[in-house]
Amino acid sequence: MTDHVQISDTTLRDGEQAAGVAFSLDDKVEIAKQLNRLGVDEVEAGFPGSSEAEVAAIQAVSRVVTGRRTAVLVRALRSDIDKGAEALKFAEQPVATLFAPVSELHIRVKFGKTLDEVLAMIEDAVQYACKRFQQVIFSGEDVTRADPETLERCYLTALSAGASMVSVPDTVGYAQPEEFGRLVARVRALVGPDTGVRIHCHNDLGVGVANSLAAVRHGANIVSCTFNGIGERAGNAALEEIVAALAIREDYYQRKTRLKLDEIYATSQLVSRLSGVAIGDTKPIVGANAFAHSAGIHQHGVLQDRSTYEIASPSLIGAPERGLVIGKHTGHHGLRAKLTQLHVDLPSQGAFDAVLAEVKLRAHNGTDIDDATLLSIVKGHVN
Ligand code: KIV
Ligand code: ZN
Numbered sequence: 001m002t003d004h005v006q007i008s009d010t011t012l013r014d015g016e017q018a019a020g021v022a023f024s025l026d027d028k029v030e031i032a033k034q035l036n037r038l039g040v041d042e043v044e045a046g047f048p049g050s051s052e053a054e055v056a057a058i059q060a061v062s063r064v065v066t067g068r069r070t071a072v073l074v075r076a077l078r079s080d081i082d083k084g085a086e087a088l089k090f091a092e093q094p095v096a097t098l099f100a101p102v103s104e105l106h107i108r109v110k111f112g113k114t115l116d117e118v119l120a121m122i123e124d125a126v127q128y129a130c131k132r133f134q135q136v137i138f139s140g141e142d143v144t145r146a147d148p149e150t151l152e153r154c155y156l157t158a159l160s161a162g163a164s165m166v167s168v169p170d171t172v173g174y175a176q177p178e179e180f181g182r183l184v185a186r187v188r189a190l191v192g193p194d195t196g197v198r199i200h201c202h203n204d205l206g207v208g209v210a211n212s213l214a215a216v217r218h219g220a221n222i223v224s225c226t227f228n229g230i231g232e233r234a235g236n237a238a239l240e241e242i243v244a245a246l247a248i249r250e251d252y253y254q255r256k257t258r259l260k261l262d263e264i265y266a267t268s269q270l271v272s273r274l275s276g277v278a279i280g281d282t283k284p285i286v287g288a289n290a291f292a293h294s295a296g297i298h299q300h301g302v303l304q305d306r307s308t309y310e311i312a313s314p315s316l317i318g319a320p321e322r323g324l325v326i327g328k329h330t331g332h333h334g335l336r337a338k339l340t341q342l343h344v345d346l347p348s349q350g351a352f353d354a355v356l357a358e359v360k361l362r363a364h365n366g367t368d369i370d371d372a373t374l375l376s377i378v379k380g381h382v383n
Contacts, residue, residue, distance in 0.1 A: 006041035015226035042069040048087040062091035071095040076125035085132040102140035126161035139167035144175040165196030173204025181214035188219030198222035208237035227271040262318035292322040296331025328363040
C-alpha cells in the first residue's frame, strides 16, 4: 500500500446533503473539474438511488474525472447497485461504496432485520456489485455505535464476498479522537496491511477533523471529507483542514497527501459560491481571518518574522495575503508598516499619533479600517 494518505472528496454527495444545498448538474461538473485540478484520489459523485437526475449528474461528473476513482454510494440492494453501474458506465475507474447498517440500533430499529439477515444481504450485494464495478468498498453504517464483534463479522463477510476495501464512518459524529483511533487500529489489524481502510467522520461534536487525523495515525489510508466541512447535520470533516494539518505537521503525522495544496483556496471559494454556504471569518485555513493579524503585539512580531505568529503562509493554499488588519488593536508598528505599503510619509510624529488616535476611535466598535478610509484619515491630518 502507498504511504501517502488518499483523499476521497464527498462534497458532491454528503456535502450536498447539507440542509439547503442543491448543486445543479453544471455546478457538479464545475466542482468535479476543480477536484481534478486539486488532485484528489477519489471523487464521490453522488447517490444514484435518489433520482434519475442524480444518475445523469453522476454520468456528467464521471466524464470529467480523469486519472482517479469516481465513486457512488449504494445501499446493499441489487436495484441500487444497478443504478450505480448505470451512473458510472462512462467512468475511468468506477467504484461502488456499498453500505449496510452495523449497529444494533440501525439493524433492529431502522431496518427491522436480524444480524444474520444483514450478513446474508451484505454477501449477496457485494458479490453482485463486484461483477459490475472495478472496485467495491464496503462501508458499515453507524459503525461507532456498533458492537465490535458484529462490526468485524460484517467486514469479514464483505471482504470474503469480494470487497477490496472497508470504510469506517462515524455516521452520527459520536466518537472521540482517541476512541476513534483505537477503533481504526482494530479494523486495520482485522483486515491486514494490504487492504484499504477509508474513514468518514461527521462533525456533530466538533471533532470530525480531529477524529480523521487520529484515524490516519492509527492506520487509515483513505480519508473521506468535504470542502468547507459541508454535509449532513453539523457537516463532515473539512478537507482543507485535514490536508493542511497533514502538510504543516508532517513532522508529527509522517504521511501527507498528494494534493496540489495551492488549489485549496480556489476550491473552497468555488464550493462556497455554488453551495451558498458562507465561510466563517475564523474558519481554519480558508476563513477571511485565517491569516490576518490584528493585535499590535502580533503585528509587531509578524513584521519582524512572519513565523512568529504564522504556522504557514497563505500562499501554501493559494490564498491571497491578508496581512495587517488596521483596527482597534493596531499599534505603532502595524500602522507604520501599513502606511509604508500605501506609500504614505507623514510629516511629523504628531501627525502619526493623530492618525493612530483617529484609527482607534473609528474602529472602536470593531469595524476594521480599509485602505481608502485610512487614506482619508491621513488626508484630514496632513492639510
Ligand atoms: O455517514 C455515513 O455513514 C455516510 C454513508 C457511508 C452512509 O455518509
Ligand atoms: Zn456521511
